[in-house]
Amino acid sequence: xxxxxxxSQAETLAPPTERYTLxxxxxxxxxxxxxxxxxxxxxxxxxxAIFKPALTWAFxxxxxxxxxxxxxxxxxxxxxxxxxxxxWAVIFLLALAGGYNWGVWxxxxxxxxxxxxxxxxxxxxxxxxxxGTRLNLLIVEAVGLVGYALGRITPKQRxxxxxxxxxxxxxxxxxxxxxxxxxxxxxxxxPTRLWGGLLLSLLLAFFGIVFSFxxxxxxxxxxxxxRMPAIQxxxxxxxxxxxxxxxxxxxxxxxxxxQLFLPEDFPQIDHMLRALAAITLFSAAYTAENVRGGLxxxxxxxxxxxxxxxLNGYQTMRLIILPQALRAVIPVLVGQxxxxxxxxxxxxxxxxxxxxxxxxVILANPDWLGTQREVYVFIAFLYWIxxxxxxxxxxxxxxxxxxxKF
Amino acid sequence: MTVHTPExxxxxxxxxxxxxxxxxxxxxxxxxFHVLRGINLNVKPQExxxxxxxxxxxxSTFIRCINRLEEHQRGDIIVDGIPLTHDVRNIEKxxxxxxxxxxxxxxxxxxTVMENITLAPIHVRKMKKEEAEALAMELLERVGIPEQAHKxxxxxxxxxxxxxxxxxxxxxRPKIMLFDEPTSALDPEMIKEVLDVMxxxxxxxxTMLVVTHEMGFAREVADRIVFMxxxxxxxxxxxxxxxxxxxxERTKLFLSQIx
Ligand SMILES: Nc1ncnc2c1ncn2[C@@H]1O[C@H](COP(=O)(O)OP(=O)(O)OP(=O)(O)O)[C@@H](O)[C@H]1O
Ligand SMILES: [Mg+2]
Numbered sequence: 222x223x224x225x226x227x228x229s230q231a232e233t234l235a236p237p238t239e240r241y242t243l244x245x246x247x248x249x250x251x252x253x254x255x256x257x258x259x260x261x262x263x264x265x266x267x268x269x270a271i272f273k274p275a276l277t278w279a280f281x282x283x284x285x286x287x288x289x290x291x292x293x294x295x296x297x298x299x300x301x302x303x304x305x306x307x308x309w310a311v312i313f314l315l316a317l318a319g320g321y322n323w324g325v326w327x328x329x330x331x332x333x334x335x336x337x338x339x340x341x342x343x344x345x346x347x348x349x350x351x352x353g354t355r356l357n358l359l360i361v362e363a364v365g366l367v368g369y370a371l372g373r374i375t376p377k378q379r380x381x382x383x384x385x386x387x388x389x390x391x392x393x394x395x396x397x398x399x400x401x402x403x404x405x406x407x408x409x410x411x412p413t414r415l416w417g418g419l420l421l422s423l424l425l426a427f428f429g430i431v432f433s434f435x436x437x438x439x440x441x442x443x444x445x446x447x448r449m450p451a452i453q454x455x456x457x458x459x460x461x462x463x464x465x466x467x468x469x470x471x472x473x474x475x476x477x478x479x480q481l482f483l484p485e486d487f488p489q490i491d492h493m494l495r496a497l498a499a500i501t502l503f504s505a506a507y508t509a510e511n512v513r514g515g516l517x518x519x520x521x522x523x524x525x526x527x528x529x530x531x532l533n534g535y536q537t538m539r540l541i542i543l544p545q546a547l548r549a550v551i552p553v554l555v556g557q558x559x560x561x562x563x564x565x566x567x568x569x570x571x572x573x574x575x576x577x578x579x580x581x582v583i584l585a586n587p588d589w590l591g592t593q594r595e596v597y598v599f600i601a602f603l604y605w606i607x608x609x610x611x612x613x614x615x616x617x618x619x620x621x622x623x624x625x626k627f
Numbered sequence: 628m629t630v631h632t633p634e635x636x637x638x639x640x641x642x643x644x645x646x647x648x649x650x651x652x653x654x655x656x657x658x659x660f661h662v663l664r665g666i667n668l669n670v671k672p673q674e675x676x677x678x679x680x681x682x683x684x685x686x687s688t689f690i691r692c693i694n695r696l697e698e699h700q701r702g703d704i705i706v707d708g709i710p711l712t713h714d715v716r717n718i719e720k721x722x723x724x725x726x727x728x729x730x731x732x733x734x735x736x737x738x739t740v741m742e743n744i745t746l747a748p749i750h751v752r753k754m755k756k757e758e759a760e761a762l763a764m765e766l767l768e769r770v771g772i773p774e775q776a777h778k779x780x781x782x783x784x785x786x787x788x789x790x791x792x793x794x795x796x797x798x799x800r801p802k803i804m805l806f807d808e809p810t811s812a813l814d815p816e817m818i819k820e821v822l823d824v825m826x827x828x829x830x831x832x833x834t835m836l837v838v839t840h841e842m843g844f845a846r847e848v849a850d851r852i853v854f855m856x857x858x859x860x861x862x863x864x865x866x867x868x869x870x871x872x873x874x875x876e877r878t879k880l881f882l883s884q885i886x
Binding site for chain 2: 531536
């Protein structure tokens with residue numbers, strides 16, 4: 222005989238939420254129990270000890286004048302002032318292509334989008350910028366919006382246009398940066414030895430990533446291709462060799478040694494290209510290992526299912542394995558690319574004038590003796606901004622793709 | 628009462644015309660381990676053959692040889708007149724005519740249900756996207772889940788995933804379907820929905836090779852049951868023969884354990 226029978230259904234309740242007053246929060250998280258209080262005190266003292274002198278220096282002692290006086294140099298090196306409009310054009314096009322891609326791929330308006338559109342406005346607040354710069358930033362904002370709107374109205378079946386837009390952007394960017402030929406009326410050539418500062422750092426990182434990524438994926442596939450021992454051996458040798466030497470030695474080899482090995486009448490290869498080649502070859506080996514990790518995480522059943530419906534090896538890789546493997550390694554790859562961006566500062570040691578190289582030039586100028594701290598803090602800040610942007614956007618992309626969700 | 632051994636069930640010397648699958652003296656080794664020890668089995672079009680046997684007896688290995696997910700090392704396997712050799716073109720041809728359903732479903736998690744089903748028709752059969760999608764919807768109706776078309780596999784129950792897997796295999800319009808323990812990874816209440824789809828498929832005249840422990844299904848749907856043990860076919864017969872009058876000691880032992 223039943224001793225209990227349900228008579229009415231339990232009602233649905235909202236989950237309990239924790240609510241604090243400000244003081245309550247402070248008490249719960251910072252002051253109790255007693256060891257939390259101790260930690261809070263020690264932490265507070267440490268912060269004070271570190272930040273007091275730093276802030277005192279930043280607001281009273283520092284000669285920040287060195288930054289605005291050399292801002293152009295820091296931003297674009299020796300790139301001629303009368304051609305600077307071309308750099309702005311590159312940025313406008315970037316905003317256009319970037320906005321367009323965003324509009325095509327993501328139809329939701331979220332915090333990431335708002336952040337992206339807030340960036341030009343924030344930059345306008347930088348006191349060292351001229352009104353011309355601010356106007357240009359306004360144009361960036363407007364062009365970005367136009368691109369975004371165009372992306373939104375692009376029908377879903379035409380998403381591949383976003384990719385074409387990006388490729389077109391790459392070409393336009395190279396054309397604008399380098400120009401046509403010496404003395405051309407509208408687009409005179411600007412040789413790469415004049416490219417410098419933040420411009421050079423970003424370009425090295427950008428093209429380093431764009432070129433090393435496909436190379437790295439190919440190497441990863443090569444290393445896992447058990448049916449092709451020759452290709453596998455070459456991939457393993459390459460990856461292990463590169464991972465065994467520091468980037469700086471590759472840079473020295475490309476800048477100094479390469480020309481010694483080439484025949485005497487061989488034309489000088491562009492210094493920036495050589496540095497870029499070293500960076501690309503270096504990064505590709507690490508990309509390969511990261512991608513290989515992703516490939517190994519794909520269960521055997523996926524290969525079998527692909528084979529059982531008749532896909533060939535190439536189709537299996539392209540449609541089934543790589544999309545899953547790459548998605549799985551986005552976080553690691555972004556971490557690696559942030560490292561690559563910061564590693565581009567090594568080119569300063571082989572005579573290129575990237576952000577760090579320009580900093581050293583400024584510091585060698587007798588007018589700015591003793592401003593090491595100001596200059597290095599400033600360029601560290603620039604590195605931080607861009608690294609943080611990369612990491613922030615990667616997290617947004619991960620969310621959009623649902624990484625780790627299935 | 629005739630004693631059903633493989634030879635007597637196979638009837639007269641097999642001709643490749645009346646059999647869609649011909650296996651002659653198939654042997655396979657994993658390293659030193661002799662997994663398949665001379666398998667002889669012929670299957671006629673529209674026949675449903677259920678393969679049973681203890682764990683490790685080589686059932687999976689055998690049916691995976693038929694679409695060359697495993698490679699046999701001796702003997703012949705001829706599927707729909709095409710001998711399985713190292714010739715890649717033959718392998719691809721056979722794979723597009725033989726569908727397979729796995730114990731773990733093996734759906735592509737990064738693609739929607741619709742994309743899972745249309746992928747092979749579009750890329751292997753070169754079908755137009757619209758046509759492939761119409762076919763996919765038709766198949767989803769057939770397996771009873773048309774409303775799930777735009778979800779991802781991870782959002783479906785096990786039973787629904789396995790039905791999508793069946794639809795994915797059917798989308799290539801295969802002549803033969805292989806099932807490797809399609810219900811073993813499912814919760815009890817979902818087993819029936821998958822078995823029902825398989826029954827309907829059998830009634831529609833599909834040639835099927837099914838490895839399963841579902842004796843009810845075997846009894847109801849199988850034309851023949853094959854009992855494997857130790858890499859060999861021990862006994863072959865109709866369901867009636869198997870469940871009322873098994874001959875071999877090993878068959879009797881196995882059935883007594885499982886029923
Ligand atoms: N790739 C492999 N390498 C080595 N041995 C294997 C491999 N695959 C299977 N085996 C072995 O071959 C034997 C037969 O395996 P198989 O999977 O065909 O058995 P099965 O009859 O399907 O068993 P189950 O009912 O457990 O699925 C087992 O002993 C197994 O351990
Ligand atoms: Mg098995």
